[in-house]
Amino acid sequence: xxxxxxxxxxxxxxxxxxxxxxxxxxxxxxxxxxxxxxxxxxxxxxxxxxxxxxxxxxxxxxxxxxxxxxxxxxxxxxxxxxxxxxxxxxxxxxxxxxxxxxxxxxxxxxxxxxxxxxxxxxxxxxxxxxxxxxxxxxxxxxxxxxxxxxxxxxxxxxxxxxxxxxxxxxxxxxxxxxxxxxxxxxxxxxxxxxxxxxxxxxxxxxxxxxxxxxxxxxxxxxxxxxxxxxxxxxxxxxxxxxxxxxxxxxxxxxxxxxxxxxxxxxxxxxxxxxxxxxxxxxxxxxxxxxxxxxxxxxxxxxxxxxxxxxxxxxxxxxxxxxxxxxxxxxxxxxxxxxxxxxxxxxxxxxxxxxxxxxxxxxxxxxxxxxxxxxxxxxxxxxxxxxxxxxxxxxxxxxxxxxxxxxxxxxxxxxxx
Amino acid sequence: xxxxxxxxxxxxxxxxxxxxxxxxxxxxxxxxxxxxxxxxxxxxxxxxxxxxxxxxxxxxxxxxxxxxxxxxxxxxxxxxxxxxxxxxxxxxxxxxxxxxxxxxxxxxxxxxxxxxxxxxxxxxxxxxxxxxxxxxxxxxxxxxxxxxxxxxxxxxxxxxxxxxxxxxxxxxxxxxxxxxxxxxxxxxxxxxxxxxxxxxxxxxxxxxxxxxxxxxxxxxxxxxxxxxxxxxxxxxxxxxxxxxxxxxxxxxxxxxxxxxxxxxxxxxxxxxxxxxxxxxxxxxxxxxxxxxxxxxxxxxxxxxxxxxxxxxxxxxxxxxxxxxxxxxxxxxxxxxxxxxxxxxxxxxxxxxxxxxxxxxxxxxxxxxxxxxxxxxxxxxxxxxxxxxxxxxxxxxxxxxxxxxxxxxxxxxxxxx
Numbered sequence: 001x002x003x004x005x006x007x008x009x010x011x012x013x014x015x016x017x018x019x020x021x022x023x024x025x026x027x028x029x030x031x032x033x034x035x036x037x038x039x040x041x042x043x044x045x046x047x048x049x050x051x052x053x054x055x056x057x058x059x060x061x062x063x064x065x066x067x068x069x070x071x072x073x074x075x076x077x078x079x080x081x082x083x084x085x086x087x088x089x090x091x092x093x094x095x096x097x098x099x100x101x102x103x104x105x106x107x108x109x110x111x112x113x114x115x116x117x118x119x120x121x122x123x124x125x126x127x128x129x130x131x132x133x134x135x136x137x138x139x140x141x142x143x144x145x146x147x148x149x150x151x152x153x154x155x156x157x158x159x160x161x162x163x164x165x166x167x168x169x170x171x172x173x174x175x176x177x178x179x180x181x182x183x184x185x186x187x188x189x190x191x192x193x194x195x196x197x198x199x200x201x202x203x204x205x206x207x208x209x210x211x212x213x214x215x216x217x218x219x220x221x222x223x224x225x226x227x228x229x230x231x232x233x234x235x236x237x238x239x240x241x242x243x244x245x246x247x248x249x250x251x252x253x254x255x256x257x258x259x260x261x262x263x264x265x266x267x268x269x270x271x272x273x274x275x276x277x278x279x280x281x282x283x284x285x286x287x288x289x290x291x292x293x294x295x296x297x298x299x300x301x302x303x304x305x306x307x308x309x310x311x312x313x314x315x316x317x318x319x320x321x322x323x324x325x326x327x328x329x330x331x332x333x334x335x336x337x338x339x340x341x342x343x344x345x346x347x348x349x350x351x352x353x354x355x356x357x358x359x360x361x362x363x364x365x366x367x368x369x370x371x372x373x374x375x376x377x378x379x380x381x382x383x384x385x386x387x388x389x390x391x392x393x394x395x396x397x398x399x400x401x402x403x404x405x406x407x408x409x410x411x412x413x414x415x416x
Numbered sequence: 417x418x419x420x421x422x423x424x425x426x427x428x429x430x431x432x433x434x435x436x437x438x439x440x441x442x443x444x445x446x447x448x449x450x451x452x453x454x455x456x457x458x459x460x461x462x463x464x465x466x467x468x469x470x471x472x473x474x475x476x477x478x479x480x481x482x483x484x485x486x487x488x489x490x491x492x493x494x495x496x497x498x499x500x501x502x503x504x505x506x507x508x509x510x511x512x513x514x515x516x517x518x519x520x521x522x523x524x525x526x527x528x529x530x531x532x533x534x535x536x537x538x539x540x541x542x543x544x545x546x547x548x549x550x551x552x553x554x555x556x557x558x559x560x561x562x563x564x565x566x567x568x569x570x571x572x573x574x575x576x577x578x579x580x581x582x583x584x585x586x587x588x589x590x591x592x593x594x595x596x597x598x599x600x601x602x603x604x605x606x607x608x609x610x611x612x613x614x615x616x617x618x619x620x621x622x623x624x625x626x627x628x629x630x631x632x633x634x635x636x637x638x639x640x641x642x643x644x645x646x647x648x649x650x651x652x653x654x655x656x657x658x659x660x661x662x663x664x665x666x667x668x669x670x671x672x673x674x675x676x677x678x679x680x681x682x683x684x685x686x687x688x689x690x691x692x693x694x695x696x697x698x699x700x701x702x703x704x705x706x707x708x709x710x711x712x713x714x715x716x717x718x719x720x721x722x723x724x725x726x727x728x729x730x731x732x733x734x735x736x737x738x739x740x741x742x743x744x745x746x747x748x749x750x751x752x753x754x755x756x757x758x759x760x761x762x763x764x765x766x767x768x769x770x771x772x773x774x775x776x777x778x779x780x781x782x783x784x785x786x787x788x789x790x791x792x793x794x795x796x797x798x799x800x801x802x803x804x805x806x807x808x809x810x811x812x813x814x815x816x817x818x819x820x821x822x823x824x825x826x827x828x829x830x831x832x
Contacts (some may be wrong), residue, residue: 096697098671131672138670254554255514256547281512287700
């Protein structure tokens, strides 16, 4: 059995441990929800102050040029690119994941409309993150061109679902509930063999697991920066398009920031070459600028090191929960196999919502997802082995003592 | 002739003058570009600090509930509503103006597709802000349903252009170049009489001129908060939909924040009732939160008072320029008629770009728009009469001395 002292020893040996000092985490909290909202880099406060006081307050409109606001989506995209196996000039950070999905899905369907117009099916998973399905639904409803969504209930059912009717396969690389991670390369190959295009949502992957979009031969990718990348609440999302596809079509949200010569103010739209055509409107700059503070921390390590620690943390958590909470009705729904596991671990419990509320009340912050899922994110940049140990003891106590049954933990909040 | 002492006297009598203290404007700058990026409310820095340090840093994921992040687009929308004649629960602040235009245009076409499917024309102005035209173009290209854009070259040509083929008329209330202001009520009536729907872009109107969307009978409106509303660089845009139309159709960017029960995580999209269905994805919270600081200042006055001062400022500017710069090749392109004038004034000059650069070098910040247009915004919350006087003297000196001819003022920046 792993003891707390063992965990202290693991922390002492952890070469990533010093990076935690670059995050401002509150006292008395074990934060296992960096998969939902990343912790605050210490530097973010000063960065925002500089943007607000100097760039906005003093620089005023001049800062679009002098402070580099105009090119911030591209500049930050270049800094993020290495974390997902993208090249320079291939990523922009802009808008939201939902909006960016609409752009790439619209573009992918447009590419397929020229290559294989008979293909009118979008394949995804019923367990995909809901907004991805909603966006696909909205696009199909708008188009009224006979598109339909074909949802599979398990990753294993994908191969059979992808046939000659399929235009696009839209998958989230790491499932938001279970933490199941697709084999991006094998799945993309399968998709391409069937003549479809692959859209990958990296919301739970970027900064969490190694991703190599180019190596995998992916076509489109989107994802968010406010989870593992620690960009700040609701910070802008990213979008990547394979250079082979990028200039083939115009994406449907063709706003002025995507124009080849924005300030010519021409009345007709002419897209920029490259990923800049995926820009649309003016970005909230203060929030966008803080994304860099998270990326600065990633620049001090590498995804292979982060992955090693991530797996060690999730292995430890699973082992400790199964030991300490063996008497309780917990069901692991996250793959044990490393190659299929992201950086969060989920257990089902009949009182999952209330257990999570009881944990939060004791300073262990995880989150809850319908139905019955208790979700715990492990972020190697700032989560320690000892925290994992302590969190499991608190979870065990809550289950043993049925603390979750208190009325206060049954109240539903609007955001779970 | 109005003297500088006259202007000092006007400032001394100006009941709005004390509001300037709530803005952090740099020394040595006369800021006449609040129509492009509003000045910084002093309070914005502290608001951002609280969001970053407390709400994000300490509250972490809990702040979606405890700090009210989830409902911030609605709460701020309610605070903005009064400035544009909208009711409570009718406005959200979210995404960008371009994105919001896509939503309302998509919705408007969908409404018309049920009411009058033969109508396939969108009317706008060739001088409309380019991104509005680009977005319409992108939507039409996406739909492939025979829609086309009919552009008129002057407001006077609108009446003839709106016929039984027209589904939607999409206009910017105050023209970004000329400052021409449409009669919203009369134009909306005209649009409705022809069976079309009216989409109003209030980018240069909200906080600049009195707007009464309900009184005018408007159908849809969008606009930005980073200009006259002083929300901060790239701060989120707003969207309003007439309650008579709002629940008729789903807007096309149907992301999870617009879902009736977001955290049920249902796989099918079901729109919220009311304006919340115009939400889509997770918003950059720090930037969004600062919008409130600008609105707080508006709450201390009213649009009628602001309009009186705005017209006094623009009247003064026009009179002084025409007097002081009479020897130069300046052409006023802003209406002299109060009822047709927004809150900025534009003059054409053959060397407009270089003149603006020379002005900026001397601390007078206006901006330039193709072709030849020098644009000066007047924001009654913080622009003084004396500043107008001083700015005109500097402009006169630059023109007299041909300072604009220096090589440094000929260099084109990416953002003009």
